[in-house]
Amino acid sequence: MNALVAYFSATGTTAKAAKALANAVGAGLYESKPALPYTSADLNWMDKSSRSSVEMKDTRSRPALADTDAPVAQYDVIFLGFPVWWYVAPTILNTFLEAYDFTGKTIVLFATSGGSGLGKSAAGLQASAPGAQIVDGRMFNGKLNEAELKAWAEGLKL
Numbered sequence: 001m002n003a004l005v006a007y008f009s010a011t012g013t014t015a016k017a018a019k020a021l022a023n024a025v026g027a028g029l030y031e032s033k034p035a036l037p038y039t040s041a042d043l044n045w046m047d048k049s050s051r052s053s054v055e056m057k058d059t060r061s062r063p064a065l066a067d068t069d070a071p072v073a074q075y076d077v078i079f080l081g082f083p084v085w086w087y088v089a090p091t092i093l094n095t096f097l098e099a100y101d102f103t104g105k106t107i108v109l110f111a112t113s114g115g116s117g118l119g120k121s122a123a124g125l126q127a128s129a130p131g132a133q134i135v136d137g138r139m140f141n142g143k144l145n146e147a148e149l150k151a152w153a154e155g156l157k158l
Helices: 013-025 049-057 093-098 119-127 147-156
Strands: 003-007 027-030 076-085 105-110 133-139
Touching: 003 013, 013 027, 013 076, 013 105, 027 076, 076 093, 093 119, 105 119, 119 133
Parallel strands: 003 027, 003 076, 076 105, 105 133
Antiparallel strands: none
């Protein structure tokens, strides 16, 4: 499988999952970073005026990326990881998808969360990657077993 694991991680949890997945499947690894890093105050979901709360209320929000040099063109499958915010992918994932041409590629979502599932993440991201097939993958919470991750990825039949 010619795959890239691309991810956004606000606190490091998704980064650990992404690195474990990339290692398990022998994929490339790319971290998508915001131009302005998120602080703990920005991530306070209980504060309706926090940066993440404001971004997630506006589906048109597109937080700027630190760079747009992900090597997506050389891969057929992109595993795209993120923390679940308000039951969907953070809007910075839309920014990431809109920065590249994913035509003909398969994007497999994976996420981390304190308590929710992938929700409507695929539906919320599809318009940002026209021409790509976006599929829900799975949640990666807790301890990640390399053999299990490899078996899961191989079972996708991509």
